[in-house]
Amino acid sequence: MRRMNRRTRVLMLTLVMALLLAAVYLAGLLVPEEAVASHFMEARQAPSLTHLFGTDTLGRDLFWRTIKGLSVSLTVGIAASGISAVVAVLVGIAAAVGSKRVDGVINWVIDLVMGVPHTILVLLISFALGRGLTGLLVGIACTHWCSLARLIRGEVMQLRSQQYVAVSRRLGKSSGWILIHHLLPHLVPQFFVGLILLFPHAILHEASISFLGYGLPPEQPAIGIILAESMNYLSAGMWWPAVFPGLTLVAIVLLIDRLGDNLRKILDPYSAQE
Amino acid sequence: MALEAKNLSFRYARNLPWVLENRSLRVEEGERLGLFAPSGYGKTTLAMVLSGYLQPTRGEVLLDGKPLPMTGVCPVQLIYQHPEKAINPRWRLRKVLEESGQLDEAVLGAFGIEPAWLDRFPRELSGGELQRFCVARALMSGCRYLICDEISTMLDVITQAQIWNVVLSEAEKRNMAVIAVTHNRHLAQRICTRTVDLSE
Numbered sequence: 001m002r003r004m005n006r007r008t009r010v011l012m013l014t015l016v017m018a019l020l021l022a023a024v025y026l027a028g029l030l031v032p033e034e035a036v037a038s039h040f041m042e043a044r045q046a047p048s049l050t051h052l053f054g055t056d057t058l059g060r061d062l063f064w065r066t067i068k069g070l071s072v073s074l075t076v077g078i079a080a081s082g083i084s085a086v087v088a089v090l091v092g093i094a095a096a097v098g099s100k101r102v103d104g105v106i107n108w109v110i111d112l113v114m115g116v117p118h119t120i121l122v123l124l125i126s127f128a129l130g131r132g133l134t135g136l137l138v139g140i141a142c143t144h145w146c147s148l149a150r151l152i153r154g155e156v157m158q159l160r161s162q163q164y165v166a167v168s169r170r171l172g173k174s175s176g177w178i179l180i181h182h183l184l185p186h187l188v189p190q191f192f193v194g195l196i197l198l199f200p201h202a203i204l205h206e207a208s209i210s211f212l213g214y215g216l217p218p219e220q221p222a223i224g225i226i227l228a229e230s231m232n233y234l235s236a237g238m239w240w241p242a243v244f245p246g247l248t249l250v251a252i253v254l255l256i257d258r259l260g261d262n263l264r265k266i267l268d269p270y271s272a273q274e
Numbered sequence: 275m276a277l278e279a280k281n282l283s284f285r286y287a288r289n290l291p292w293v294l295e296n297r298s299l300r301v302e303e304g305e306r307l308g309l310f311a312p313s314g315y316g317k318t319t320l321a322m323v324l325s326g327y328l329q330p331t332r333g334e335v336l337l338d339g340k341p342l343p344m345t346g347v348c349p350v351q352l353i354y355q356h357p358e359k360a361i362n363p364r365w366r367l368r369k370v371l372e373e374s375g376q377l378d379e380a381v382l383g384a385f386g387i388e389p390a391w392l393d394r395f396p397r398e399l400s401g402g403e404l405q406r407f408c409v410a411r412a413l414m415s416g417c418r419y420l421i422c423d424e425i426s427t428m429l430d431v432i433t434q435a436q437i438w439n440v441v442l443s444e445a446e447k448r449n450m451a452v453i454a455v456t457h458n459r460h461l462a463q464r465i466c467t468r469t470v471d472l473s474e
Contacts, residue, residue, distance in 0.1 A: 162359070162362075171348075171374050172415075185364050
């Protein structure tokens with residue numbers, strides 16, 4: 001370890017985190033239905049070696065159910081933050097490059113969306129679209145692009161005032177050429193870091209909306225659903241359906257957050273040279 | 275065939291004072307004009323208006339009797355004082371040069387640009403080396419008027435002489451006009467056929 005410099009260490013750590021996330025995702029996809037089926041003989045068992053997280057009132061193994069739920073969460077996270085980030089880039093560039101009026105309208109919409117609490121907005125959109133996966137996805141994607149769009153708008157405005165962009169224009173390059181060759185490459189780090197930092201938000205919102213009953217349907221193994229079910233039995237002394245899935249959710253969110261932070265360290269020119 | 279400024283006036287905003295007022299200037303093709311003034315007399319502003327980076331508030335800039343073209347490669351090219359700002363820091367220098375067209379081996383050789391530099395990033399070269407790239411880029415665009423805005427102020431005397439030698443010989447070869455903006459009266463007298471003092 002001594003011989004590695006900080007950059008290599010961060011790189012390794014990031015790789016391990018990414019692998020861990022991929023493993024959780026794949027495990028969730030590959031778990032057979034049998035593993036999460038009901039076994040009424042084994043209902044309400046406390047955590048043990050055979051059932052790491054215990055079982056719920058229907059005798060389903062909570063460990064595998066949690067893994068499956070996390071996999072769903074990750075799917076929602078990837079799709080929603082992906083859409084959000086792309087929307088943010090497009091809107092940000094449009095605001096910075098477009099006329100004053102376009103910029104004004106976009107800023108007004110950003111203020112509007114940011115002004116309403118996310119949870120309420122996601123809830124309304126998800127409900128209006130008939131709940132389920134699509135409702136959640138659209139809801140989260142529609143509400144999370146704002147801050148990144150603002151960041152990108154500022155970045156593009158700053159880049160556009162650079163001398164080399166002015167020179168490029170006098171060398172006969174079109175706005176489109178300048179956008180692709182001069183501006184977009186500068187936005188790549190912002191885009192990826194923004195994307196990954198949106199990820200935990202998306203997952204937490206998915207879980208909270210499902211918990212409130214406006215998101216994924218109850219038969220789907222999702223963290224929000226598991227937590228909502230666990231509330232009914234908490235007063236009866238069944239602590240494990242709430243504690244373990246909740247903790248794994250927090251762990252995954254923290255993991256992704258650290259991943260984004262590390263990625264920023266790697267991509268950001270100020271810390272990339274360390 | 276000339277670059278002409280007719281009654282130019284310029285200010286950066288309505289509530290700011292005039293930087294240029296009613297200034298006229300004429301540069302013939304192949305001429306070498308030295309623009310000379312102390313700080314704050316609008317040398318750089320005039321250079322930017324002449325090369326089309328800024329639109330004059332009043333008056334006009336004419337090239338061969340017509341307004342400067344706003345699209346396509348501009349025949350009037352400006353070289354800035356700070357080369358590190360005029361080059362995209364994320365581009366390798368080969369791409370920087372290719373932005374203005376095909377690489378011209380003769381120009382590269384004349385400026386002492388080594389082939390190995392082409393695959394480096396701007397951060398890895400010194401200011402003087404970068405300035406050679408900026409001048410080479412402008413020359414390779416096939417410009418007919420080259421405006422040099424204090425391009426050698428931050429260079430040591432040897433590099434200054436080297437750059438000016440190439441610029442002057444290229445200007446001679448192509449019958450290109452050079453407008454040298456400078457603080458240095460001796461430099462202006464040495465390289466130019468005519469000097470204009472903006473402070474007068």
